[in-house]
Amino acid sequence: MSIPLIDLSKLTHSSDVIRQQEIRALDKACREIGFFYLTNTGIPKELMTALMREAKRFFDQPQDAKNAIDITNCKNHRGYGNIGEEQLDEVGHADWKETFDMALDFPADHPLAEKYPTMYGPNQNPSNPKTVEVLQDYYVEAFLVAQKLLTAMAQALSLDDHFFTRCFTDHVTVLRMIHYPPRPANDHDNGAGAHTDYGCVTLLLQDQIGGLQVKNRQGEWVDATPIDNALVVNIGDLMQRWTNDEYVSTAHRVRASLPDVHRYSFPFFVEPDYETNVVCVPSCATASKPAKYEPILSGDWIQSRFDATYAYREKGE
Ligand SMILES: O=C(O)CCC(=O)C(=O)O
Numbered sequence: 001m002s003i004p005l006i007d008l009s010k011l012t013h014s015s016d017v018i019r020q021q022e023i024r025a026l027d028k029a030c031r032e033i034g035f036f037y038l039t040n041t042g043i044p045k046e047l048m049t050a051l052m053r054e055a056k057r058f059f060d061q062p063q064d065a066k067n068a069i070d071i072t073n074c075k076n077h078r079g080y081g082n083i084g085e086e087q088l089d090e091v092g093h094a095d096w097k098e099t100f101d102m103a104l105d106f107p108a109d110h111p112l113a114e115k116y117p118t119m120y121g122p123n124q125n126p127s128n129p130k131t132v133e134v135l136q137d138y139y140v141e142a143f144l145v146a147q148k149l150l151t152a153m154a155q156a157l158s159l160d161d162h163f164f165t166r167c168f169t170d171h172v173t174v175l176r177m178i179h180y181p182p183r184p185a186n187d188h189d190n191g192a193g194a195h196t197d198y199g200c201v202t203l204l205l206q207d208q209i210g211g212l213q214v215k216n217r218q219g220e221w222v223d224a225t226p227i228d229n230a231l232v233v234n235i236g237d238l239m240q241r242w243t244n245d246e247y248v249s250t251a252h253r254v255r256a257s258l259p260d261v262h263r264y265s266f267p268f269f270v271e272p273d274y275e276t277n278v279v280c281v282p283s284c285a286t287a288s289k290p291a292k293y294e295p296i297l298s299g300d301w302i303q304s305r306f307d308a309t310y311a312y313r314e315k316g317e
């Protein structure tokens with residue numbers, strides 16, 4: 001298996017021939033692999049560089065400064081996650097990584113925050129205003145990419161253009177910064193344990209270190225080698241369910257960094273409004289392959305997956 005390249009500028013091209021051809025390539029990648037590189041995203045290079053710089057600055061702070069916005073301080077899963085707080089691999093070890101999560105900011109007394117306090121609410125921001133500004137700018141740019149991609153996926157699935165994007169009014173899309181520190185010698189090398197992502201699609205910006213691996217159909221781990229300026233995109237479980245398993249959510253993992261090597265990556269987890277009713281998309285059910293899954297609210301699905309991953313939530317804190 002090799003991970004294909006999809007060109008976002010072609011997915012939105014004014015020439016029907018070029019656009020249709022790229023949409024077919026996208027469709028094939030989503031059905032057969034669930035992973036692809038996305039090139040020509042339109043995200044300014046300087047913004048990617050700035051995000052890398054701010055991530056280093058954030059994670060380099062003293063532990064106390066990071067703990068001040070610890071993810072366990074709030075119900076809605078925002079802020080800093082220390083090493084050991086997340087275990088993606090359900091049978092292995094906790095991940096060697098520290099994280100920071102942000103999403104759309106809703107005041108605590110917003111009706112959605114009151115109804116779904118584990119999903120909506122305020123962010124816990126880093127203290128440096130420049131870091132916050134860069135995170136917000138990147139969030140806006142990455143969301144534009146997500147909207148174009150979801151439109152192309154709707155076209156690939158013979159749906160109306162807005163089929164997916166209309167579900168993103170009060171969406172719970174998360175921008176995460178991850179720092180994989182060098183792992184201790186003689187310890188396990190789970191940077192991020194094997195897992196599938198929960199949501200619709202994930203757009204990943206990674207530095208040049210490498211370590212991300214994707215499981216192919218033969219069960220072998222294939223390196224998703226970094227490509228400069230390209231994002232790595234993968235289908236999540238919600239999109240697999242929505243498409244009646246036509247689009248596949250593929251397992252992946254990150255090998256922990258070697259001594260002295262720090263890796264930084266930035267997944268953007270594209271997740272619709274909590275109350276999106278996820279019902280099999282019409283073009284994915286046929287007489288011989290009827291809808292396999294019951295309708296479910298997007299937020300209920302994502303919540304159930306979170307609960308399995310974060311120990312502190314299972315304890316009901
Ligand atoms: O850091 C990476 O390259 C991937 C991280 C990942 O798969 C995740 O956070 O879901």
Ligand SMILES: [Fe+2]
Pocket residue numbers: 195196197202252
């Ligand atoms: Fe992932």
